[in-house]
Amino acid sequence: MLWALIGGGVVLVVLGFVAALFFAPARTTILIDTAGSTARADMRLLWGVGPAWTMRALPKELAGNPMPAFYDPARIGYALMTPGITEVTYTALRRLFALNPRAARFDLAVNLTDTAQARVVDTAIHAVLASAPAQVRQNVGVSKCETPGAELSMRFDLNVSPTQLDGIYKRFKGSRAVREFRKRLKRKPKQNKRAPREVRAS
Numbered sequence: 284m285l286w287a288l289i290g291g292g293v294v295l296v297v298l299g300f301v302a303a304l305f306f307a308p309a310r311t312t313i314l315i316d317t318a319g320s321t322a323r324a325d326m327r328l329l330w331g332v333g334p335a336w337t338m339r340a341l342p343k344e345l346a347g348n349p350m351p352a353f354y355d356p357a358r359i360g361y362a363l364m365t366p367g368i369t370e371v372t373y374t375a376l377r378r379l380f381a382l383n384p385r386a387a388r389f390d391l392a393v394n395l396t397d398t399a400q401a402r403v404v405d406t407a408i409h410a411v412l413a414s415a416p417a418q419v420r421q422n423v424g425v426s427k428c429e430t431p432g433a434e435l436s437m438r439f440d441l442n443v444s445p446t447q448l449d450g451i452y453k454r455f456k457g458s459r460a461v462r463e464f465r466k467r468l469k470r471k472p473k474q475n476k477r478a479p480r481e482v483r484a485s
Contacts, residue, residue: 354432362467367460384441392428
């Protein structure tokens with residue numbers, strides 16, 4: 284009976300520790316850089332005193348080289364015109380800003396050869412930023428990149444639990460607009476293709 288109680292106590296301690304790892308705030312740095320094919324969250328668990336852990340949206344093996352689809356103007360232009368993608372991205376950023384990050388920066392540089400696409404993308408982005416809180420507007424940059432295509436870079440330093448961060452990412456990734464965006468990145472549109480079908484963000 285004594286050993287059973289000791290064993291049960293050990294199991295409870297282990298389960299409690301594991302739960303703390305995933306539900307307690309972690310000192311986190313979120314990095315996204317299409318120029319280096321990087322999209323990850325580096326976490327120091329348990330308020331920054333626990334073990335290090337990394338959540339990756341892209342394989343580590345891809346890091347160091349530019350993402351080809353982002354430097355194909357036709358492909359990335361078609362993808363950036365996905366209806367609802369700007370709103371979904373803004374919603375995810377707003378959730379991150381609500382966590383009171385120590386530092387935050389989001390930059391998108393675009394250089395599309397199709398002037399009509401460039402105008403649509405620029406209008407959609409500035410329409411969302413116009414109604415955004417000052418904290419968001421001051422830390423989001425939109426510019427023109429030197430090379431044709433698009434470049435996205437982002438860095439957030441904040442305290443967030445792995446479970447909470449995973450929830451924000453899953454809602455973003457699972458939205459209809461993001462699913463359509465990813466499909467468009469995988470295929471290059473034909474020159475004579477009709478205007479894209481309306482896609483509403485979920």
